[in-house]
Amino acid sequence: MELNDIVLLGVKGLIGGLVVVAFAVIGEVLRPRGVAGVTSGAPSVAIGSLSVTAIATGTAAAASQALGMIAGACALAVWCLCGLDTVKRFGALKGSILATLAWCAVAVGLWGTALR
Amino acid sequence: MTAVSADATRRIATRPVREPFKLDFAKLREMRARDLAARFAFGFGISVAAGIIVQTAGPVFGGMFLAFPAILPATTTLLERRNGLAQAAADVRGATVGALGMVAFASVAWVLLRRISPGAALAAAMLTWIATCVAIYAVMRAVVHVLHEHHYLPEIPITEAAAVIDALEARSLTIAAAESCTGGLVASFLASVPDASQVFRGAVVAYDNEVKVSQLGVDATIIDRHGPVSAAVAAAMSQGVRAAIHADVGIGITGLTGSATDGKPAGLTFISVTLAHSTIIRRYTDDFGPGRNDERAVRMAFKLVMDALRASTDDDHNVAETVDH
Numbered sequence: 005m006e007l008n009d010i011v012l013l014g015v016k017g018l019i020g021g022l023v024v025v026a027f028a029v030i031g032e033v034l035r036p037r038g039v040a041g042v043t044s045g046a047p048s049v050a051i052g053s054l055s056v057t058a059i060a061t062g063t064a065a066a067a068s069q070a071l072g073m074i075a076g077a078c079a080l081a082v083w084c085l086c087g088l089d090t091v092k093r094f095g096a097l098k099g100s101i102l103a104t105l106a107w108c109a110v111a112v113g114l115w116g117t118a119l120r
Numbered sequence: 121m122t123a124v125s126a127d128a129t130r131r132i133a134t135r136p137v138r139e140p141f142k143l144d145f146a147k148l149r150e151m152r153a154r155d156l157a158a159r160f161a162f163g164f165g166i167s168v169a170a171g172i173i174v175q176t177a178g179p180v181f182g183g184m185f186l187a188f189p190a191i192l193p194a195t196t197t198l199l200e201r202r203n204g205l206a207q208a209a210a211d212v213r214g215a216t217v218g219a220l221g222m223v224a225f226a227s228v229a230w231v232l233l234r235r236i237s238p239g240a241a242l243a244a245a246m247l248t249w250i251a252t253c254v255a256i257y258a259v260m261r262a263v264v265h266v267l268h269e270h271h272y273l274p275e276i277p278i279t280e281a282a283a284v285i286d287a288l289e290a291r292s293l294t295i296a297a298a299e300s301c302t303g304g305l306v307a308s309f310l311a312s313v314p315d316a317s318q319v320f321r322g323a324v325v326a327y328d329n330e331v332k333v334s335q336l337g338v339d340a341t342i343i344d345r346h347g348p349v350s351a352a353v354a355a356a357m358s359q360g361v362r363a364a365i366h367a368d369v370g371i372g373i374t375g376l377t378g379s380a381t382d383g384k385p386a387g388l389t390f391i392s393v394t395l396a397h398s399t400i401i402r403r404y405t406d407d408f409g410p411g412r413n414d415e416r417a418v419r420m421a422f423k424l425v426m427d428a429l430r431a432s433t434d435d436d437h438n439v440a441e442t443v444d445h
Contacts, residue, residue, distance in 0.1 A: 013171045020167025021160035041211035045218015050186040058238035070230035072183025077222035080187045084216035096200035100193030
């Protein structure tokens with residue numbers, strides 16, 4: 005990994021972290037809670053990563069990442085649907101971990117069948 | 121012991137089922153720097169991890185991790201700890217809408233990034249996310265309205281009370297409550313759950329110390345030694361109401377939900393839950409104001425019952441602890 009790559013990773017991380025915090029603040033003031041929860045599913049990380057990739061590497065690379073992100077977002081929707089049950093049943097931590105297994109299964113499944 | 125303000129009681133008891141959209145900037149004061157730092161760390165971490173995966177496994181595979189649920193579990197866990205399980209579940213429900221919007225975001229970004237400038241493409245994708253979320257949410261609310269499902273998208277503890285009733289019913293257990301500062305709010309919410317009569321046996325509003333002694337059997341010397349707002353009194357209340365009403369589970373709540381008294385700070389609340397072989401006590405010290413403190417006490421009482429039931433299932437041994445929150 006070259007120095008340039010490390011710097012880009014750092015910039016992506018910085019922007020990603022800041023956007024996540026920004027959405028967290030928006031989510032905190034929004035009411036009711038169900039609406040505020042929408043910001044938990046905001047494309048916080050994607051905004052930073054896609055913009056940095058598009059500027060530094062090119063729009064083709066960013067578009068490819070966006071294609072992969074479609075599968076990831078579908079898997080995230082499944083995470084939420086599973087999480088609705090598992091979080092209530094097992095609590096936030098265990099429920100989230102179980103739902104994450106569903107995310108992995110769906111994401112890898114979509115990648116293997118449609119994107120590979 | 122301070123009085124529960126009539127306004128606070130009315131606010132919880134008569135809160136509209138469908139809360140209107142609003143921006144509650146007062147909530148910003150409740151945000152903790154360490155929570156924001158944790159979120160930043162998660163955002164930073166997943167961004168870097170996704171970047172590394174892109175470099176090693178290719179942009180399409182790595183792109184999937186731009187939607188990896190790293191921040192959601194952190195937020196959900198924080199919410200559960202701070203506001204109870206129902207709020208955490210409500211957050212996941214809202215995130216479902218956000219995730220579906222994210223599919224639209226990624227689709228628009230994928231199409232437009234090759235065709236127009238990156239800034240315009242991502243701006244269009246973001247607008248699409250917002251529009252999609254608004255549309256889905258509006259449809260959901262319309263469906264809820266049509267179906268008259270009043271408890272959908274709630275922000276009232278009725279769902280937490282229902283969860284407690286369900287959990288107790290599944291274990292064939294009964295419950296009783298001894299309330300001081302909350303003045304019967306816990307009992308009110310438990311009683312409002314359909315079929316609660318199978319589980320909820322009753323409650324004692326032991327607002328005055330003399331009532332704690334005469335009705336709940338709290339030792340007067342405990343009150344004298346520790347003060348009415350103390351872990352010892354909360355534990356004695358939960359144990360006393362359990363015995364007095366012949367219930368399997370007892371809740372005891374004592375606190376200063378209004379203002380500081382006798383050198384103890386406003387917001388200080390002790391909640392105790394007693395089962396057959398165990399008593400769990402929690403101390404809460406944050407002061408959210410008169411109404412919010414009552415609400416917190418009700419929510420945390422329900423959460424503590426759920427925690428106690430889980431603990432009794434996992435490990436049926438004596439438990440006695442006091443934890444800062």
